[in-house]
Amino acid sequence: MSDTIGTVLRTRAGLDKAMVVDTATALTYAELDSGTATVAAGLVGTGITKGTRVGLLMPNGTDWVLLALAVARLGAVLVPLSTLLTPDELHAQLRMAAVEHLIAVEEFRGRRYPIRQETLPALRRIWGVRDALTLNGTGPLPQVRPADPLAIMFTSGSSGAPKGVLHSHGNALAAVRSGLAARCVTADTRLYLPMPFFWVGGFGAGILSVLLAGATLVTEALPTPQSTLALLQRERVTLFRGWPDQAEALARHTGPLPTLLPGSLEALLTPDLRSRPGARASLFGMTESFGPYCGYPADTDMPESAWGSCGKPFTGMDVRITDLDTGAPAPVGTVGQIQIRGPHVLRGICRRSREDTFTPEGFYPTGDLGHLDADGFLFHHGRCDDMFKVSGATVYPSEVVRALRGIDGVRAAHVTEVRGRVGAAVVTDRTVEHLRSAARDMLSHFKIPTVWLVLTDEDDLPRGATGKVDVTGLRALLSKSQEP
Structure with a gap:
């Protein structure tokens, strides 16, 4: 783990290509190297230095990349x-992370971000994006080491308060590098990724993946089928990653895109490049591991015995399964809690001690359920707090979701417990009778949902500030549904 953001930027400066492109502008590797150095020195001139906590609140684009990497470089x-944060949620995160300087837009998509500075004792200054971008310095920058903090990334599960997860330059870059082959990102890749950069899926799998590979990142702040298609064609995109539902919506609009390579989301691939259901791994990770820690090359079928799995843990990640009651290591094939350890995991969590974050052996309890097979492939079974019993039998929502997603015409599915029964919210144009009939062919009787909610648009699902489906809100919606 010898890299820092600054060393990678300097190493890549000689590449004669764009590093990031949005709908209006582009930044070459040389421009990114010089631009981040200039802005970083300008920030130092205002009193920001090594260890200062700097918040960034703005949509995807070349400006986000330049400002974020300038902050990290110094x-x-x-x-x-x-x-997506509400004002109260924003203030809570600013307090949690003890943000001292904030670079922010005033509004985005009609949402405004009023700041009550008097309630934030650590906050010294609020910067407009233009003011920050025009900073111009030439002085020396502090020396940055791989062990130094890089970022505090906020995350939450499907329920519960957000956590501020601390990562260092070394652990974050090493975690991203370990998954490049599985993501099929190389120097020749032109990657389209719409995921917000404020999530690890955008920052790690997008910005830092491209930076480490010497590839080109294509993004946009407000994706629509029309704008995305135009951008994909204009920028000759070869790899489409991101949200499956976005890919499916785009495929309904335009059909398969023959310019995309295997490893892209399959809804947009031509039929001859698509795999059979379950044959390809679903990259699996979390903010605490700075993105995927488990996978398999996205353009390659796994052995049939591993179909439906998340692939194998990446080099540098130690994964074990523990008994839910005793915490002891569980035998191969047994479902338990997934715990992770290694040089790529988080350095800590804001306002939480090391003893409250890691086990005595140094493992981080993820809260995810899974099992490892004899060949080391990891199968995910949902969250520990999602698992529930129906008539004494254990139901893992992820298993039911996989089955429902396999039904023709189903674009999304979410499953939870409702009044002691299996409840499912499904985005589809199919009827409940069709869904139930198809589910009977794939699931044991006690796993078949008895409480259904059919939606026509995934935007109708309740979501928290991190964009994940809010389980509490989902249960409330399903509780209003009638059992057929």
């Missing part, structure tokens, strides 16, 4: 903030 701690 050794300040980047705190990406979601443009």
Whole structure:
């Protein structure tokens, strides 16, 4: 783990290509190297230095990349903030991370971000994006080491308060590098990724993956089928990653895109490049592991015995399964809690001690359920707090979701417990009778949903500030549904 953001930027400066492209502008590797150095020195001139916590609140684009990497280059701690936050949620995260300087847009998509500075004792200054971008310095930058903090990334599960997860330059870059082959990202890749940069899926799998590979990142702040198609064609995109539902919506609009390579989301691949259901791994990870820690090359079928799995843990990640009651290591094939350990995992969590974060052996309890097979492939079974009993039998929502997603015409499915029964919210144009009949062919009787909610648009699902489906809100919706 010898890299820092600054060393990678300097190493890549000689590449004669764009590093990031949005709908209006592009930044070459040389421009990114010089631009981040200039802005970083300008920030130092205002009193920001190594260890200063700097929040960034703005939509995807070349400006986000330049400002974020400038902050990281001088050794300040980047705190990406979601443009989906309500004012109260924003203030809570600013307090949690003790943000000292905030670079922010005034509004995005009609949402404004009023800041009550008097309630934030650590916050010294709020910067407009233009003011920050025009900073111009030439002085020396602090020396940054791989062990120095890089970012505080906020995350939450499907329920519960967000956590501020701390990562260092070394652990974050090493985690991203370990998954490049599984993501099929190389120097020749032109990657389209719409995921917000304020999530680890955008920052790690997008910005840092491209930076480490010497590839080109294509993004947009407001994806629509029309704008995305135009951008894909204009920028000759070869790899489409991101949200499956976005890919499916785009495929309904335009059909398969023959310019895309295997490893892209399959809804947009031509039929001859698609795999059979379950044959390809679903990259699996979390903010605490700085993205995927488990996978398999996205353009390659796994052995049939591993179909439906998340692939194998990447080099540098130690994964074990523990008994839910005793915490002891569980035998091969047994479902238990997934715990992770290694040089790529988080350095800590804001306002939480090491003893409250890691086990005595140094493992981080993920809260995810899974099992490892004899060949080391990891199968995910949902969250520990999602698992529930129906008539004494254990139901893993992820298993039911996989079955429902396999039904023709189903675009999304979410499953939870409702009044002691299996409840499912399904985005589809199919009827409940069709869904139930198809589910009987794939699931044991006690796993078949008895409480259904059919939706026509995934936007109708309740979501929290991190964009994940809010389980409490989902249960409330399903509780209003009638059992057929």
